[in-house]
Amino acid sequence: TDEEEKVKSFEELRLKPQLLQGVYAMGFNRPSKIQENALPLMLAEPPQNLIAQSQSGTGKTAAFVLAMLSQVEPANRYPQLMQLKELNVERGQKISEHIVIGTPGTVLDWCSKLKFIDPKKIKVFVLDEADVMIATQGHQDQSIRIQRMLPRNCQMLLFSATFEDSVWKFAQKVVPDPNIIKLKREEETLDTIKQYYVLCNNRDEKFQALCNLYGAITIAQAMIFCHTRKTASWLAAELSKEGHQVALLSGEMVVEQRAAVIERFREGKEKVLVTTNVCARGIDVEQVSVVINFDLPVDKDGNPDNETYLHRIGRTGRFGKRGLAVNMVDSKHSMNILNRIQEHFMERGQKISEHIVIGTP
Numbered sequence: 001t002d003e004e005e006k007v008k009s010f011e012e013l014r015l016k017p018q019l020l021q022g023v024y025a026m027g028f029n030r031p032s033k034i035q036e037n038a039l040p041l042m043l044a045e046p047p048q049n050l051i052a053q054s055q056s057g058t059g060k061t062a063a064f065v066l067a068m069l070s071q072v073e074p075a076n077r078y079p080q081l082m083q084l085k086e087l088n089v090e091r092g093q094k095i096s097e098h099i100v101i102g103t104p105g106t107v108l109d110w111c112s113k114l115k116f117i118d119p120k121k122i123k124v125f126v127l128d129e130a131d132v133m134i135a136t137q138g139h140q141d142q143s144i145r146i147q148r149m150l151p152r153n154c155q156m157l158l159f160s161a162t163f164e165d166s167v168w169k170f171a172q173k174v175v176p177d178p179n180i181i182k183l184k185r186e187e188e189t190l191d192t193i194k195q196y197y198v199l200c201n202n203r204d205e206k207f208q209a210l211c212n213l214y215g216a217i218t219i220a221q222a223m224i225f226c227h228t229r230k231t232a233s234w235l236a237a238e239l240s241k242e243g244h245q246v247a248l249l250s251g252e253m254v255v256e257q258r259a260a261v262i263e264r265f266r267e268g269k270e271k272v273l274v275t276t277n278v279c280a281r282g283i284d285v286e287q288v289s290v291v292i293n294f295d296l297p298v299d300k301d302g303n304p305d306n307e308t309y310l311h312r313i314g315r316t317g318r319f320g321k322r323g324l325a326v327n328m329v330d331s332k333h334s335m336n337i338l339n340r341i342q343e344h345f346m347e348r349g350q351k352i353s354e355h356i357v358i359g360t361p
């Protein structure tokens with residue numbers, strides 16, 4: 001997208017006054033990267049079709065909700081907005097006065113068999129989390145059948161966190177004449193995150209450094225990553241002894257247990273979440289201000305795992321908020337790992353790590 005087409009503020013979008021108020025009430029100060037690029041297109045006259053991809057937690061849903069609400073005509077008391085998405089629970093599917101939200105199967109029934117909805121009156125059609133959605137058998141075909149019932153001038157939008165071939169092919173089938181926005185991971189993170197490392201000699205010193213860090217600065221919420229389950233449970237226990245409220249997210253938990261731990265952390269019931277790589281996938285906790293690599297991420301051969309590094313520290317520093325990442329280094333070997341991670345990101349023009357001393361013993 002050209003620089004001129006981006007917006008740097010919500011004011012520039014000429015949203016309806018109530019919507020702009022709503023945006024501020026939500027505490028949004030400025031558009032995220034995907035919103036900068038997508039909103040001008042979605043709110044253009046005539047509204048544009050769009051296929052957009054960016055990592056989860058980057059503001060896609062907020063973007064299309066704004067686009068939808070900009071187009072609804074409240075005086076017309078029938079559904080004008082339609083959102084298809086994957087729902088793993090039945091609750092959440094609904095037809096309200098102006099909006100329809102449901103899985104492709106349900107919405108198809110509402111449109112065809114049951115005739116609850118007149119698809120010809122839909123003005124904005126959104127396929128959310130397309131990558132997740134098409135993983136379910138039948139959803140692609142059902143979505144396409146729904147899409148064919150919609151009027152020609154209906155705005156069609158598709159969002160996905162990832163963009164494998166299958167998603168891409170589906171997107172092109174279901175969104176005619178699309179504008180396309182893809183954000184690379186690297187563009188989304190790192191530049192607003194301050195990264196530091198702390199030199200220690202062993203695990204106990206790393207723990208001491210961590211305590212000193214907590215003694216020195218106020219940390220609202222932090223995620224701490226360990227390499228093994230064993231280290232994670234040890235660290236969680238030690239931190240509890242120091243009086244911290246600690247949550248442990250562990251590989252042996254069943255899905256429901258994990259979800260409960262994440263939910264409690266998200267609600268702020270615990271201030272520290274200790275976890276391993278495996279567990280960290282797919283967790284979105286936007287308010288985390290500090291990420292600590294108690295162990296640096298390495299793959300199974302002991303080589304630096306750059307993707308995981310990005311993934312971990314990418315949970316902080318969202319929406320231009322300043323994030324902080326601290327890497328604990330405890331040997332020549334782990335310093336070497338960190339250097340290689342730095343080199344990897346420097347090649348991509350990303351600045352990394354300054355050394356700090358936080359009173360290690």
Ligand code: ADP
Nearest residue numbers: 028029030031032056057058059060061062319
């Ligand atoms: P996605 O759909 O890409 O996963 P969401 O739209 O759900 O992302 O946004 C993730 C979180 O960030 C939500 O809590 C949302 O309220 C918040 N958010 C979205 N846009 C902004 C913004 N411009 N400024 C601040 N917070 C935002």
Ligand code: MG
Nearest residue numbers: 060061062128
């Ligand atoms: Mg979303």
